[in-house]
Amino acid sequence: MLLFGTKGYLHQLAILTLICGQCGNPSAHTLTKRVTKFTLFFVPLFAFSTKYATQCTFCGAEQQLTEEQADRLLAGGTERDGGQGTGRPAQSDPHRH
Numbered sequence: 001m002l003l004f005g006t007k008g009y010l011h012q013l014a015i016l017t018l019i020c021g022q023c024g025n026p027s028a029h030t031l032t033k034r035v036t037k038f039t040l041f042f043v044p045l046f047a048f049s050t051k052y053a054t055q056c057t058f059c060g061a062e063q064q065l066t067e068e069q070a071d072r073l074l075a076g077g078t079e080r081d082g083g084q085g086t087g088r089p090a091q092s093d094p095h096r097h
């Protein structure tokens with residue numbers, strides 16, 4: 001008899017200051033990564049689903065992200081001028097072009 005199933009893991013990757021699409025506040029958002037792994041006899045074998053999301057700590061709104069969007073937030077959100085907090089989400093900038 002085979003015992004197989006799935007197991008979910010939740011990782012908090014970063015806390016970013018973003019303007020919330022729901023409440024419009026420049027508030028802290030948690031960036032989380034949810035990995036679902038295939039398990040056999042309760043041993044996790046491989047990940048078959050990885051999802052990213054941000055959650056507004058102000059209103060609790062959650063937004064799904066692609067891996068690319070999450071990477072971009074991680075790359076641009078934490079390194080440059082730490083305290084300035086432009087709050088600009090990594091999306092198309094209407095002031096350019």
Ligand SMILES: [Zn+2]
Pocket residue numbers: 020021022023024025027056057058059060061
């Ligand atoms: Zn919000």
